[in-house]
Amino acid sequence: MFEQILKRMREKIRVSEYVMTTHAEEEMSEDELTIFDVERVILIGEIVERQRDHQTEEWKYMIRGQTIAGEDVVVAAKLSVTGVVVVITVYLI
Numbered sequence: 001m002f003e004q005i006l007k008r009m010r011e012k013i014r015v016s017e018y019v020m021t022t023h024a025e026e027e028m029s030e031d032e033l034t035i036f037d038v039e040r041v042i043l044i045g046e047i048v049e050r051q052r053d054h055q056t057e058e059w060k061y062m063i064r065g066q067t068i069a070g071e072d073v074v075v076a077a078k079l080s081v082t083g084v085v086v087v088i089t090v091y092l093i
Contacts, residue, residue, distance in 0.1 A: 002047040005061060009085050013042050018085035031092045033067060038090055041065035041075045060088055
């Protein structure tokens with residue numbers, strides 16, 4: 001259903017056109033995840049839900065996948081108006 005969005009996000013991840021929010025970095029650290037885990041989830045995971053951001057009214061996508069170590073993770077991300085991927089948060093499930 002969201003194949004085109006995920007395809008664009010993956011292209012951006014491959015060329016390092018993404019940013020991490022402070023919140024995402026804090027959550028990553030708390031769950032002992034690396035940037036490689038986040039990239040992997042976006043590159044091989046799947047979008048399981050789309051949500052409207054209450055502050056910006058932009059769509060954000062919940063991408064579920066596995067870390068390098070095989071842990072299940074969700075990455076919340078969106079495509080910004082400038083075309084970069086913004087990783088909003090990351091959490092283990």
